[in-house]
Amino acid sequence: MAQTAISSIKSNYDNLNNTEKRIADTIIANPTIAHDFTIQELAVASNVSSASVSRFVKHIGWDSYRDFSVALASHEDSNVFFGEIAETDSTKDIIQKVFSGATNALTTTLEMLDTTTFTAAVDLICNAKTVGLFGIGGSSLVAFNGYHKLLRTSINVQQHPDYDIQLMQAVRMTKQDVGIVISHSGRNHDTLTIAEKLKENNVKTIAITSFAQSPLAKLADISLVSIAEEVNFRAESMSSLIAQLTIMDSLFTAVGFQLGSKTQVVVDNIRNAIEKTRVSK
Amino acid sequence: MAQTAISSIKSNYDNLNNTEKRIADTIIANPTIAHDFTIQELAVASNVSSASVSRFVKHIGWDSYRDFSVALASHEDSNVFFGEIAETDSTKDIIQKVFSGATNALTTTLEMLDTTTFTAAVDLICNAKTVGLFGIGGSSLVAFNGYHKLLRTSINVQQHPDYDIQLMQAVRMTKQDVGIVISHSGRNHDTLTIAEKLKENNVKTIAITSFAQSPLAKLADISLVSIAEEVNFRAESMSSLIAQLTIMDSLFTAVGFQLGSKTQVVVDNIRNAIEKTRVSK
DNA sequence: TTGCATTTTGAAAATTTTTTTCTTAAAATA
DNA sequence: TATTTTAAGAAAAAAATTTTCAAAATGCAA
Incomplete structure (x- = not known):
């Protein structure tokens, strides 16, 4: 299937070495960062060199850091409003969550x-x-x-x-x-x-x-x-x-x-x- | 991120001069390009200089070309692969299209x-x-x-x-x-x-x-x-x-x-x- | 129409970002 | 222990982006 940025990380996770895992963890912990961050900022946040980040994105199958960060951005948005329904949720929140749950199921299943x-x-x-x-x-x-x-x-x-x-x-x-x-x-x-x-x-x-x-x-x-x-x-x-x-x-x-x-x-x-x-x- | 990339173009369209309109038109005609394109490629495609593109994105309210192209990617339909199923489609294509059709229905209905x-x-x-x-x-x-x-x-x-x-x-x-x-x-x-x-x-x-x-x-x-x-x-x-x-x-x-x-x-x-x-x- | 001021825009320079190369250190192997 | 291999950062190179600068175009007043 068309790899998403996150799934490309997860499916390769076992093949990553320590340095690469540090980068992967940083991204997974907060997927929204990588589209805001330059390669250098991500490197600093992960405690590695920017050279390692550059090699990392190629290792998991992308052409360039730019490609990768754009891919990350294109999938991030959809499930923002996803999760348990709470007592305090408004009707609008409930609708949103039910719909994102369904969308999420489709995306993950695919x-x-x-x-x-x-x-x-x-x-x-x-x-x-x-x-x-x-x-x-x-x-x-x-x-x-x-x-x-x-x-x-x-x-x-x-x-x-x-x-x-x-x-x-x-x-x-x-x-x-x-x-x-x-x-x-x-x-x-x-x-x-x-x-x-x-x-x-x-x-x-x-x-x-x-x-x-x-x-x-x-x-x-x-x-x-x-x-x-x-x-x-x-x-x-x-x-x-x-x-x-x-x-x-x-x-x-x-x-x-x-x-x-x-x-x-x-x-x-x-x-x-x-x-x-x-x-x- | 109140503004999406496309809406930032449309809401500013009347204030754009000719050169900027050329850039805007290129992007609107094919929103998927700007995340694939570097500033130079977009400049060539729009028949302007890269300097103009740089100024353009700032004019419509973004910090940098990178910001803009990421914003464009995150709003872009994850349903690129949406549409009629054709005789020539592979099984993989069919699965993709059926799933995007469903996702699309959910998004639009919501x-x-x-x-x-x-x-x-x-x-x-x-x-x-x-x-x-x-x-x-x-x-x-x-x-x-x-x-x-x-x-x-x-x-x-x-x-x-x-x-x-x-x-x-x-x-x-x-x-x-x-x-x-x-x-x-x-x-x-x-x-x-x-x-x-x-x-x-x-x-x-x-x-x-x-x-x-x-x-x-x-x-x-x-x-x-x-x-x-x-x-x-x-x-x-x-x-x-x-x-x-x-x-x-x-x-x-x-x-x-x-x-x-x-x-x-x-x-x-x-x-x-x-x-x-x-x-x- | 002419002259001056302003705006527009691309070329080129400067800067920033990313990628590659080089080198060293550590780990693995013989 | 010596040699080879691997890993990862520093530095250099390359690429991309932004800014500066100057030429051209446009607008405006006399």
């Missing part, structure tokens, strides 16, 4: 999404005889949304909100099929039961979950991870729901493009059908 | 959301005897999500995916109740029928729709508008769905805070119930 893994998932779906979508509770929204999207392709797709029916569908699937299993926590008992049934039948499984280390992620052939810092005052994370929906939509869009014109015909037919339900004025 | 209107909606919900959520097709997702959220408050809430049942619920509501009606287009025939029934019974209605001028928005007492530039290859806009979900979540969060501790007890109870469905390992 950064962490591995294209190779994603492409493998797309291929799996394109070559499936039938695709089954499984999700319970809040995750059923994501499953339902995926169902809605996949209906517009030429792919056969199954989804039902009811757990018992999902379980039966899972049991009936074969190794030519693909199951997409969604769970925020990745450790919901019922969802795991479905994933295990799929596994038993050698159905290829794609997990969409918020935790890369969850039982579901470990069970699945491919797992796509949504990442969101949770915000106060909610049992399930809305932000990760947003991230998961967007993963699902990317998946559908990529599948649609891979299948090409075959899909476009279906989309057009459906669009016409929907258009008829709308009033003109 | 910008346009009027706090006063929003607060009025929150008050309405807090004082309602019962809240009904209505949405069909893709919008039923938003309704269902809202239902999920409101269940965690002490408010009475009704929602059903089936249109006929929604209609019956609408008919039975009274003027002490509030109906939240969701429709992307704001002109779905069935959704409008529900909104009209609500109106007939003097039920207060809140519309969540993508179009401020749609019949639904005009019919409703309060309308909350989600805004998203549509991206190719989809019948319904996923981006506006994301925006609507986030509006709904903001609504729930604000309502939850307004109701205060009464809600927290319900949330805790539900959280415990959910926790029990999870496996420990």
Whole structure:
């Protein structure tokens, strides 16, 4: 993915030596400084020479200090208003925080999404005889949304909100099929039961979950991870729901493009059908 | 940083002389250039000397060219990669575009959301005897999500995916109740029928729709508008769905805070119930 | 129109900032 | 212990930015 300044530091952090870590720490501790600071000021703040800073930015993948500091500036602004919602927050503050939480989830998820893994998932779906979508509770929204999207392709797709029916569908699937299993926590008992049934039948499984280390992620052939810092005052994370929906939509869009014109015909037919339900004025 | 780089140019534009206007035009025509360009490159691109550019940035209120170009970068859309998805796009490009589309929808919707209107909606919900959520097709997702959220408050809430049942619920509501009606287009025939029934019974209605001028928005007492530039290859806009979900979540969060501790007890109870469905390992 | 004053703007000089080279010291290896 | 390698700052070089200066253009009054 397009590296951001901060992520370029974090992903290289282990390869940095002490001097470079000092610079990295200074920047991470206060990301806004580096766009205000010249290379010399940053060097002084980090207790190193400006030569080391110059070498540092090149080491982590930028062309020049100027490039780096501009990159740092371009990503800084968006999450200023991010964090726990407090008792004292005004309505406006609450709206702001909910929206930045969602934006943040999207940004972080995108950064962490591995294209190779994603492409493998797309291929799996394109070559499936039938695709089954499984999700319970809040995750059923994501499953339902995926169902809605996949209906517009030429792919056969199954989804039902009811757990018992999902379980039966899972049991009936074969190794030519693909199951997409969604769970925020990745450790919901019922969802795991479905994933295990799929596994038993050698159905290829794609997990969409918020935790890369969850039982579901470990069970699945491919797992796509949504990442969101949770915000106060909610049992399930809305932000990760947003991230998961967007993963699902990317998946559908990529599948649609891979299948090409075959899909476009279906989309057009459906669009016409929907258009008829709308009033003109 | 009250002024953004672009607005500092626009607000000073009339006071600029020809040379400065040439520079201003170059930047406005392509705001991304100035963070890539050195002062000299910008000078060449604008057909002026670098001295003039240096004077220009000071004239419009910045300390140095460096300051200015960083300011330009920080305001610049992180959605450089936004727009129609093309046949030639790689999988990585598609992911990027879908995610930026969603981010963009959130940003724009937040910008346009009027706090006063929003607060009025929150008050309405807090004082309602019962809240009904209505949405069909893709919008039923938003309704269902809202239902999920409101269940965690002490408010009475009704929602059903089936249109006929929604209609019956609408008919039975009274003027002490509030109906939240969701429709992307704001002109779905069935959704409008529900909104009209609500109106007939003097039920207060809140519309969540993508179009401020749609019949639904005009019919409703309060309308909350989600805004998203549509991206190719989809019948319904996923981006506006994301925006609507986030509006709904903001609504729930604000309502939850307004109701205060009464809600927290319900949330805790539900959280415990959910926790029990999870496996420990 | 002419002459004088003011403004504008680029060239060049001065300054500041960044990058590279060079050198020394420390660490690793033989 | 000797040699090689690595690391990091000092200093030099290069690049970028700002200021100064002078020529040209413009405005204004007589």
